[in-house]
Amino acid sequence: MPEEVLVPSKSAVRVRFAPSPTGFPHLGNIRTALFNWLFARHHGGIFILRIEDTDVARMVEGATESILHSLRWLGLDWDEGPIFQSQRLPIYREVADGLISRGLAYHCYCSPQRLEEMRKEQMKRKQPPGYDRHCRNLTQEQKKGFEAGGLGPVVRFKSPLEGRTSFHDLLRGEIVFENSTLDDFVLLKSDGYPTYHLANIADDHDMEISHVLRADEWLSSTPRHILLYQALNWQPPQFAHLPMILGPDKSKLSKRHGATSVTEYEQQGYLPEALFNFLALLGWSLDDKTEIMSRDTIIKNFSLDRISKTAAVFNRDKLEWMNGVYIRGLSVEEFSRRAMPFLEKGLSLDVVRPLDVNHVARIAPLIQERARTLAEVPELADFFFVERLDYDSSLLLNKIEQTVVVAALLASIDRVEEWDSWDATSLESVFRPMAEEMGLKTGVFFGLLRVAVTGRTAAPPLFQTMEVLGKERCVKRLKLALDKLAGL
Numbered sequence: 001m002p003e004e005v006l007v008p009s010k011s012a013v014r015v016r017f018a019p020s021p022t023g024f025p026h027l028g029n030i031r032t033a034l035f036n037w038l039f040a041r042h043h044g045g046i047f048i049l050r051i052e053d054t055d056v057a058r059m060v061e062g063a064t065e066s067i068l069h070s071l072r073w074l075g076l077d078w079d080e081g082p083i084f085q086s087q088r089l090p091i092y093r094e095v096a097d098g099l100i101s102r103g104l105a106y107h108c109y110c111s112p113q114r115l116e117e118m119r120k121e122q123m124k125r126k127q128p129p130g131y132d133r134h135c136r137n138l139t140q141e142q143k144k145g146f147e148a149g150g151l152g153p154v155v156r157f158k159s160p161l162e163g164r165t166s167f168h169d170l171l172r173g174e175i176v177f178e179n180s181t182l183d184d185f186v187l188l189k190s191d192g193y194p195t196y197h198l199a200n201i202a203d204d205h206d207m208e209i210s211h212v213l214r215a216d217e218w219l220s221s222t223p224r225h226i227l228l229y230q231a232l233n234w235q236p237p238q239f240a241h242l243p244m245i246l247g248p249d250k251s252k253l254s255k256r257h258g259a260t261s262v263t264e265y266e267q268q269g270y271l272p273e274a275l276f277n278f279l280a281l282l283g284w285s286l287d288d289k290t291e292i293m294s295r296d297t298i299i300k301n302f303s304l305d306r307i308s309k310t311a312a313v314f315n316r317d318k319l320e321w322m323n324g325v326y327i328r329g330l331s332v333e334e335f336s337r338r339a340m341p342f343l344e345k346g347l348s349l350d351v352v353r354p355l356d357v358n359h360v361a362r363i364a365p366l367i368q369e370r371a372r373t374l375a376e377v378p379e380l381a382d383f384f385f386v387e388r389l390d391y392d393s394s395l396l397l398n399k400i401e402q403t404v405v406v407a408a409l410l411a412s413i414d415r416v417e418e419w420d421s422w423d424a425t426s427l428e429s430v431f432r433p434m435a436e437e438m439g440l441k442t443g444v445f446f447g448l449l450r451v452a453v454t455g456r457t458a459a460p461p462l463f464q465t466m467e468v469l470g471k472e473r474c475v476k477r478l479k480l481a482l483d484k485l486a487g488l
């Protein structure tokens with residue numbers, strides 16, 4: 001049988017998202033995850049989740065859970081993983097040992113103090129920072145001496161002293177580095193953990209990664225990786241370094257520009273489908289004009305050709321707008337369902353819990369048009385829930401004399417008390433002619449009623465609001481408005 005037949009068929013595209021759990025995933029990290037996921041889904045490939053947890057000192061508790069949660073929330077499902085590098089330490093050691101035995105890497109016994117002094121000295125002399133290769137050519141005797149002294153060595157890679165290392169970046173083209181700028185970087189630390197460089201390439205090789213799509217902050221690491229691939233006689237994957245994400249002030253997106261972790265957006269009431277669409281457009285576009293696109297459309301059209309070569313600018317107003325579009329696109333039932341936890345959490349404490357699902361479902365259509373985030377829903381809807389409205393009585397006197405307001409409120413109470421059919425259309429048929437009878441502009445009179453029944457000047461359509469509030473509550477609130485005026 002020909003040999004190829006025995007080789008299991010491999011998917012052409014195998015990509016990975018390889019976060020380090022040193023913090024909670026921010027938009028930039030998740031945009032990288034999204035682009036990898038889209039690339040895999042577009043090509044019918046495999047998306048692997050690999051947790052690069054080898055920097056023990058910088059690990060943040062809960063970060064891994066937050067990464068998994070954020071990916072799940074956005075619907076970025078993985079086909080393999082999560083694979084934890086901390087559980088694969090022997091693999092990296094073996095690779096490092098192999099390089100040592102072939103004379104391509106070496107043990108370095110320099111103490112942190114020595115390295116610190118070296119750094120200071122380099123700074124003083126304005127030399128580029130980097131290891132001075134002190135241990136590169138130690139004799140057996142010297143090594144023995146260090147080992148007898150109990151010093152745990154690190155393993156360093158023997159970077160070539162001259163020449164150039166180049167690679168083709170799928171977005172940026174040919175990238176060339178002078179080897180003289182690359183020092184003998186560490187592969188294995190004295191605690192037995194690999195560095196990012198070693199673990200990253202060992203795993204990309206082992207997991208048969210075809211394409212590495214990662215943030216461009218890693219670009220300067222890539223020549224090191226290429227040198228390692230060459231030293232190991234491994235075929236490197238293809239690389240695409242994704243453009244940065246900048247804040248509106250054109251500096252790197254950070255906390256200063258507002259929420260950065262994905263869970264913060266979830267808590268602030270952004271819909272995962274809106275954030276998905278928004279993030280896809282941070283560096284990629286369909287045609288320079290289409291903004292709202294379904295997940296399927298994005299998958300179908302995603303390609304590296306349409307990834308921008310320049311940095312993407314994060315625009316929060318656009319995200320809010322987009323979220324509003326997605327909120328309005330939900331069915332009323334779905335909107336109520338998603339708004340429910342925000343209402344439970346955000347309404348004032350004197351509103352009785354648990355909330356009545358049917359009541360929420362009646363309110364939802366009135367709020368859905370106006371909410372840009374789910375977290376705004378409690379604020380937009382609280383007057384439907386609270387027993388007693390709390391507002392400044394001067395709002396009742398907008399453009400009208402107090403005596404006129406009192407007369408209008410009294411007449412309104414009289415009229416509704418004798419009115420039985422309580423729906424928006426009949427309410428309008430009662431109140432519209434009343435404005436004229438009292439010589440008030442409709443807008444002014446309706447504005448007064450709006451303040452009386454909702455406690456605010458801007459609210460959903462008045463008569464639909466009154467319908468949902470119900471007769472008893474409306475009458476009570478009209479009377480409360482009178483009491484408030486009496487107290488003025």
Ligand code: GLU
Pocket residue numbers: 018019020052196200213214215218
């Ligand atoms: N662990 C690195 C990170 O946190 C992975 C970078 C890469 O994709 O190579 O982003």
